[in-house]
Amino acid sequence: MLISSFLEYLEFEKKYSKHTIMAYKNDLIAFSEFCVENYEENNLTRIHYREIRSWIVSIVNAGTSNRSVNRKISSLKSFYNFLQKIEEVDVNPLSKHKSLKVQKKVSSPFTEREINDAIEILKKKNDFDGLRNRLIIELLYSTGIRRAELINLKEKNIDYVNNTIKVLGKRNKERLVVLLPFVVETIDSYLIKKKELQVSDDEGFLLVTKKGGKIYETLVYRIINSYFSRVSTKGKKSPHVLRHAFATHLLNNGASLNSVKELLGHSSLASTQVYTHNSLEEIKKVFNMAHPRGAD
Known part of the structure; x- marks a missing residue:
């Protein structure tokens, strides 16, 4: 229910594209399934940073690039900002999280x-x-x-x-x-x-x-x-x-x-x-x- 409300918020208030909303949805569903499977918890308002950190470790170990991991974390952070806004949580568990280091891509200049x-x-x-x-x-x-x-x-x-x-x-x-x-x-x-x-x-x-x-x-x-x-x-x-x-x-x-x-x-x-x-x-x-x- 909360994920659906968040996706509606992205669509109607933030005016995000369908492609972007689908990416957020996939990230949040994957995280939710991880919490149910590993912690038997399906209420994302009761999740703490330790569970999130465990999820991050699991996707890094699965070979996901740091850039992609950071994007997934960004989805999660936006979701908890939304929950904070509608007063479903008091604190964003990702508020102090630091992004993983990503090697800067330098594009080739025009000749x-x-x-x-x-x-x-x-x-x-x-x-x-x-x-x-x-x-x-x-x-x-x-x-x-x-x-x-x-x-x-x-x-x-x-x-x-x-x-x-x-x-x-x-x-x-x-x-x-x-x-x-x-x-x-x-x-x-x-x-x-x-x-x-x-x-x-x-x-x-x-x-x-x-x-x-x-x-x-x-x-x-x-x-x-x-x-x-x-x-x-x-x-x-x-x-x-x-x-x-x-x-x-x-x-x-x-x-x-x-x-x-x-x-x-x-x-x-x-x-x-x-x-x-x-x-x-x-x-x-x-x-x-x-x-x-x-x-x-």
Whole structure:
């Protein structure tokens, strides 16, 4: 009964997809069956963390990956948050649980060829959509800004004298990023088309829809996926892959790790170092060419 109520809550209040709800349902039924089989307990409101921990150990021992285990735990945690909300339990037994460590997957960046090919396709379309989409890709690749930072760029923060734009990053930390000449040209062309739309834009966002509203995350993702699907066979095509390409290509061409760190807006080098593995082959080439014994 409680599981059914929770699933209805996900469907009608949280508006989750049927696929997501089915995943939650399967996780909760599996946990419920474990409790009945091992503890003869079918009332999930009487379950404590020790039983949950035992379940976690059992699915880890069964060969389930840490990533999948964390997803199942997330389902359970959401369920107990719901029970707490409707006052069926006083405390979420998973409130102090720490997720299992998962090795970060670093996607392969786009190559310079793939990026150039995508931009060449975009150059063939000079209407509002074409110029805006081209500007989105050029900004992401030439500055390395995050998707959220891109969406919140404002016209007033462009400095045409110094060719920079102010970016509001994580934790409201501001930084200036350099605009390359070709990007400034695209901005100028785009703003002409934007002005022709004659839409109200009180907040002054740089990148907008045809109706004048601020662009949104799924739109940015769709744009990148659409154009790069034509030029790349990589599985993942997203704003972050462009950010990744920005960092990797700079490192490949001799930029220091510290410089890339500042450009990306990272607070520590550890965050930047995740991009260095893709530069290893390039580093090996430079090493073999430059080292006195490299040619031996």
